[in-house]
Amino acid sequence: MSSMDPPSEFELPMHGAAIAGAPEGIGESLDAPPEPELLETPDHDADPLVEFRRTLGMFATGVTVITVVVDEQVHGMTANAFMSVSLSPPLILISIDRKARLNAMLREGVRFGVSVLEAGQRVLSDRFAGRPGEGTPEPRFEVVHATPLVEGALAHLVARVVRSYWGGDHSLFLGRVEYVYYGDGTPLLFHGGRYERVVRDPQVFSALPAQLLQPLLATGVEASFADGEALMRRGETGDSLYLVLEGQVRVERPGRFLSLGAGTVVGEIEVLDPGAGRIADVIAEGEVRALRVTRDDLRTALGTQPRAALALIEILASRFRELS
Numbered sequence: 001m002s003s004m005d006p007p008s009e010f011e012l013p014m015h016g017a018a019i020a021g022a023p024e025g026i027g028e029s030l031d032a033p034p035e036p037e038l039l040e041t042p043d044h045d046a047d048p049l050v051e052f053r054r055t056l057g058m059f060a061t062g063v064t065v066i067t068v069v070v071d072e073q074v075h076g077m078t079a080n081a082f083m084s085v086s087l088s089p090p091l092i093l094i095s096i097d098r099k100a101r102l103n104a105m106l107r108e109g110v111r112f113g114v115s116v117l118e119a120g121q122r123v124l125s126d127r128f129a130g131r132p133g134e135g136t137p138e139p140r141f142e143v144v145h146a147t148p149l150v151e152g153a154l155a156h157l158v159a160r161v162v163r164s165y166w167g168g169d170h171s172l173f174l175g176r177v178e179y180v181y182y183g184d185g186t187p188l189l190f191h192g193g194r195y196e197r198v199v200r201d202p203q204v205f206s207a208l209p210a211q212l213l214q215p216l217l218a219t220g221v222e223a224s225f226a227d228g229e230a231l232m233r234r235g236e237t238g239d240s241l242y243l244v245l246e247g248q249v250r251v252e253r254p255g256r257f258l259s260l261g262a263g264t265v266v267g268e269i270e271v272l273d274p275g276a277g278r279i280a281d282v283i284a285e286g287e288v289r290a291l292r293v294t295r296d297d298l299r300t301a302l303g304t305q306p307r308a309a310l311a312l313i314e315i316l317a318s319r320f321r322e323l324s
């Protein structure tokens with residue numbers, strides 16, 4: 001058996017009625033739509049199909065545009081039902097609605113492109129989902145292996161359909177990957193039926209160049225923390241930031257833990273926001289030496305360092321742009 005031979009369970013004969021142009025099916029019993037009452041939810045008054053859709057929406061994904069060329073025309077469709085399958089051989093899978101035009105264009109041997117959209121490509125996602133907004137720019141494509149790929153995307157793959165499977169009202173297309181590329185940037189995300197974006201760890205003071213940051217921290221007072229001692233607790237109001245000079249701290253917030261070493265600045269957002277609670281617990285891992293700089297000290301230092309004050313405003317403005 002060569003590495004591309006599919007396992008035998010993929011070769012089950014099709015039962016039940018075929019839909020014209022649809023790929024082979026693998027199970028008659030699944031051809032009928034599920035009875036709503038068979039889909040259980042704890043809320044008995046809720047529509048189970050709506051609950052099903054919403055439940056699936058809790059799984060956050062990236063967003064891709066799948067492209068093919070038919071009769072020298074490019075056809076693209078937005079899809080988030082994309083997954084990696086195998087590294088060796090390199091395989092991916094996409095799930096395409098049987099009613100989508102793309103479904104009839106894909107079959108064994110056909111090459112398709114997958115463009116992983118970048119955070120700024122929301123309008124392109126809408127356009128390829130059949131809802132172009134006013135003034136949506138014309139998409140531009142790069143061509144690799146005679147396959148169009150959306151320009152400016154975060155990653156590109158070209159694959160050739162090697163198998164297709166019945167997937168209820170969708171069809172599943174397994175593609176053997178022939179070309180891959182990835183670039184820099186942040187991905188467009190889809191979650192709960194809405195576009196989202198990755199929010200990086202908030203940095204304000206620590207995003208300043210060293211020559212502007214050092215004079216601001218010069219007024220700090222050194223403090224020592226024993227193993228397990230908290231530099232700050234989540235929810236407490238914070239009137240100071242800490243620069244870790246020696247040792248390691250563990251930053252804990254719901255669902256996230258990370259250890260950071262010397263040079264880390266913690267508590268830099270709350271110090272700018274009187275009354276705001278700390279967003280994380282920060283605990284010493286072993287002995288820690290840190291520089292504590294209070295809000296009053298920072299205010300005074302900023303008064304004498306207008307370049308640093310201006311740089312901080314620019315940092316905050318760029319973060320605002322990222323989030324809007």
Ligand SMILES: Cc1cc2nc3c(=O)[nH]c(=O)nc-3n(C[C@H](O)[C@H](O)[C@H](O)COP(=O)(O)O)c2cc1C
Pocket residue numbers: 063077078079080081082095096097098099100101102125126128129130131190
């Ligand atoms: C974020 C997002 C993800 C989508 N994912 C898929 C998908 O994985 N599979 C699919 O068949 N349709 C998906 N769609 C819907 C299709 O993009 C949409 O129905 C498209 O208009 C179908 O193409 P057609 O109009 O050429 O038939 C998605 C839409 C959006 C906005």
